[in-house]
Amino acid sequence: MTLANIALSSRRPIRDGLLQFDPPRLLGSHxxxxxxxxxxxxDFCPACLRDGPHDVVPLGPNGTVFSYTVVHQAPGGRRTPYVLAYIDLDDAVRVLARIDAPGDDIQVGDKVELVLQEAGESEGVSLVGYAFVPSPLKSGAV
Ligand SMILES: [Zn+2]
Known part of the structure; x- marks a missing residue:
């Protein structure tokens, strides 16, 4: 089932406050x-150590692969292999996330973009997680 088939009222993020659905964005603090x-x-800023509250802001959906690995052994229930990467979002935030593509197709410096994906179910509600996919605007294409 794709996300488009799931009614808004029957889905929620894998963790409250992690992302928004429309438009699809990760949420960060500023x-x-x-x-x-x-x-x-x-609740605090890791750069200047100031306590919050800080604004919650949507983070841009585009990023660049900083580093990645191909995971061949994972906890039960996870299909392997999969690509796990540090991605530098265009708003200068580094995110650890899965890239939904074969490892052979990924290189450091590649452009990627956010996608929301179904990530299981809890109490009859579909859980929505996030990953990245290679962007049509591959590195060097701009
Ligand atoms: Zn700060």
């Missing part, structure tokens, strides 16, 4: 004192 953004949202 420190007004030093302009640092973090993911996931935090």
């Amino acid at each position: 420190c007004k004192a030093c302009d640092t953004r973090t993911f996931p949202p935090r």
